[in-house]
Amino acid sequence: MRYGFGIDLGGTTVKLAYFDEQGTLLHKWEIPTDTTDGGKHILPDIAAAVRQYLDSNRIPDSDILGIGIGVPGPINDEGIVNECHNLGWGVFDLHRELSALTGFPVKGGNDANVAALGECWKGGGENCQNMILVTLGTGIGGGIVIGGHILAGVHGSGGEIGHMILQRDEPEACNCGNHGCAEQYGSATGIVRLARKYLADPTCTSSLKQQDVLTCKDIFDAAAAGDGAAKAILEQVYSYLGQLTANLCNVVDPEVIVFGGGVSRAGQALLEGVYPHFQKYVFRGAKDARFALATLGNDAGAYGAFKLALNAFAH
Amino acid sequence: MRYGFGIDLGGTTVKLAYFDEQGTLLHKWEIPTDTTDGGKHILPDIAAAVRQYLDSNRIPDSDILGIGIGVPGPINDEGIVNECHNLGWGVFDLHRELSALTGFPVKGGNDANVAALGECWKGGGENCQNMILVTLGTGIGGGIVIGGHILAGVHGSGGEIGHMILQRDEPEACNCGNHGCAEQYGSATGIVRLARKYLADPTCTSSLKQQDVLTCKDIFDAAAAGDGAAKAILEQVYSYLGQLTANLCNVVDPEVIVFGGGVSRAGQALLEGVYPHFQKYVFRGAKDARFALATLGNDAGAYGAFKLALNAFAH
Numbered sequence: 069m070r071y072g073f074g075i076d077l078g079g080t081t082v083k084l085a086y087f088d089e090q091g092t093l094l095h096k097w098e099i100p101t102d103t104t105d106g107g108k109h110i111l112p113d114i115a116a117a118v119r120q121y122l123d124s125n126r127i128p129d130s131d132i133l134g135i136g137i138g139v140p141g142p143i144n145d146e147g148i149v150n151e152c153h154n155l156g157w158g159v160f161d162l163h164r165e166l167s168a169l170t171g172f173p174v175k176g177g178n179d180a181n182v183a184a185l186g187e188c189w190k191g192g193g194e195n196c197q198n199m200i201l202v203t204l205g206t207g208i209g210g211g212i213v214i215g216g217h218i219l220a221g222v223h224g225s226g227g228e229i230g231h232m233i234l235q236r237d238e239p240e241a242c243n244c245g246n247h248g249c250a251e252q253y254g255s256a257t258g259i260v261r262l263a264r265k266y267l268a269d270p271t272c273t274s275s276l277k278q279q280d281v282l283t284c285k286d287i288f289d290a291a292a293a294g295d296g297a298a299k300a301i302l303e304q305v306y307s308y309l310g311q312l313t314a315n316l317c318n319v320v321d322p323e324v325i326v327f328g329g330g331v332s333r334a335g336q337a338l339l340e341g342v343y344p345h346f347q348k349y350v351f352r353g354a355k356d357a358r359f360a361l362a363t364l365g366n367d368a369g370a371y372g373a374f375k376l377a378l379n380a381f382a383h
Numbered sequence: 384m385r386y387g388f389g390i391d392l393g394g395t396t397v398k399l400a401y402f403d404e405q406g407t408l409l410h411k412w413e414i415p416t417d418t419t420d421g422g423k424h425i426l427p428d429i430a431a432a433v434r435q436y437l438d439s440n441r442i443p444d445s446d447i448l449g450i451g452i453g454v455p456g457p458i459n460d461e462g463i464v465n466e467c468h469n470l471g472w473g474v475f476d477l478h479r480e481l482s483a484l485t486g487f488p489v490k491g492g493n494d495a496n497v498a499a500l501g502e503c504w505k506g507g508g509e510n511c512q513n514m515i516l517v518t519l520g521t522g523i524g525g526g527i528v529i530g531g532h533i534l535a536g537v538h539g540s541g542g543e544i545g546h547m548i549l550q551r552d553e554p555e556a557c558n559c560g561n562h563g564c565a566e567q568y569g570s571a572t573g574i575v576r577l578a579r580k581y582l583a584d585p586t587c588t589s590s591l592k593q594q595d596v597l598t599c600k601d602i603f604d605a606a607a608a609g610d611g612a613a614k615a616i617l618e619q620v621y622s623y624l625g626q627l628t629a630n631l632c633n634v635v636d637p638e639v640i641v642f643g644g645g646v647s648r649a650g651q652a653l654l655e656g657v658y659p660h661f662q663k664y665v666f667r668g669a670k671d672a673r674f675a676l677a678t679l680g681n682d683a684g685a686y687g688a689f690k691l692a693l694n695a696f697a698h
Binding site for chain 1: 457465513527529534535536537538539540541542543544546547548549550551552559561626629630631633634635636637638663664666667668669671672
């Protein structure tokens with residue numbers, strides 16, 4: 069049996085996990101992400117954490133098949149990072165640098181794509197080889213797995229599904245400057261935006277109108293309690309998410325679409341809300357894709373990162 | 384040197400081509416597609432044509448690495464055809480049947496996807512490994528190549544880009560029953576539809592108003608001759624095609640988008656028309672994709688089919 073590390077590098081913390089080659093998570097821990105000095109301490113800190121773990125557990129280097137790592141920015145299949153603004157990183161060869169620091173082979177991927185690989189391996193898409201992860205958080209992220217491998221894209225921007233333009237005539241602008249991006253309707257922020265617009269109508273009556281601070285959860289809770297306005301708002305959201313997932317399935321034709329991120333805490337209500345709209349919009353050949361919820365939570369990135377290394381280095 | 388066949392199976396004719404393993408097309412010919420009796424003569428006819436070619440040229444079977452074939456319907460990576468209505472075919476294992484009839488290994492793909500592989504190998508995407516083919520004909524078809532391999536999809540419906548929904552509020556219905564599919568704006572039929580709507584305005588003056596029968600070519604010709612209405616119509620078309628290609632690139636992040644099909648005979652004018660809209664709509668990471676025209680014409684399917692066989696059987 070061989071072993072390896074799956075590392076999820078975020079802007080605040082680095083999550084490290086030690087796996088056996090069957091994908092059993094044996095140990096996990098965190099270290100802070102030091103973004104000072106253009107992020108130049110991050111890789112040495114990770115290398116030191118890996119070395120310390122091996123030494124204190126008396127694990128020989130020969131047991132280790134490699135290190136997988138997810139980074140919060142674009143990175144291509146060859147490991148070239150193309151600027152991670154929130155780490156202070158520019159353009160460099162991540163594989164070579166982390167490998168030189170640790171002595172182990174390294175395989176990196178974009179964090180959202182790596183989380184998709186994790187969910188596809190051990191989470192909501194378990195036993196699938198072809199999956200789309202739709203991560204509904206503050207924005208919309210995502211990742212695509214085809215034949216068990218991440219669709220990374222030539223510039224490391226594969227799976228950037230949040231900025232698919234669904235509504236050309238949208239008057240409000242998205243953060244990206246365009247109008248009508250999926251993120252404006254289906255993210256937590258987008259859902260609250262649609263709700264504010266809906267509730268601004270003076271003829272609309274809703275329990276939500278009394279709330280000073282409106283959250284996405286409030287809207288799901290009100291809909292579950294029977295509030296008509298909340299239900300109508302969510303129907304709009306579901307329709308846009310149905311269009312997004314249909315447009316994606318027409319391109320990728322996967323086995324499963326997995327919903328993750330904070331909004332997916334709404335659970336089955338979300339899946340059952342979106343699915344009829346998906347069925348309406350999708351072209352016939354891709355109709356059989358099923359819907360599932362992400363199950364790995366914050367560990368998805370570590371699982372996926374280790375699977376990256378397993379795909380690359382275990383023969 | 385070894386050799387093989389690339390076969391493009393259409394509803395009217397079967398195009399056969401004989402290649403060397405470097406991809407030189409050595410000979411090509413056609414036989415009619417016999418769709419009687421549920422299409423059951425098609426594969427025996429193909430096998431007989433292959434056998435006759437080998438016999439009359441005294442080519443030993445040991446020279447042949449395999450047969451690649453594009454079929455006009457969904458087929459998955461394992462060769463399971465999932466109904467080709469215009470051939471009369473149901474669900475069956477194409478690889479096994481054609482292989483049993485010929486004695487050679489067989490690899491099949493959907494015809495649009497196979498054409499994309501051909502263009503990626505020897506056409507508009509030559510020397511690329513990651514490409515989207517957008518085929519603008521009567522409808523919009525397409526194919527996606529990632530890492531030199533076709534994105535076939537789990538149900539054989541990968542790359543069905545024509546039914547991406549770009550305009551939710553479109554009042555007219557697409558052939559598929561949905562509203563606002565890309566095909567309604569960017570196909571030859573769609574372009575003429577937009578033109579008729581535009582020209583129906585009584586205040587609009589245009590040389591095109593005098594034409595009884597309006598074709599897509601008429602509109603491009605009038606725009607090239609300076610007709611203001613024709614230019615405005617094409618700006619609408621280009622905007623939708625910019626949105627389509629941007630939405631695709633945000634998902635796939637390819638090196639190149641190749642435009643094929645009848646509408647692409649408009650040439651550089653088409654590319655230069657769509658590109659600024661693509662740049663407006665695409666998310667930043669995928670902005671560097673370049674545009675190109677398809678170059679293989681009706682041979683794209685045969686090239687791609689042989690490349691399928693080469694990928695599968697040449698080691």
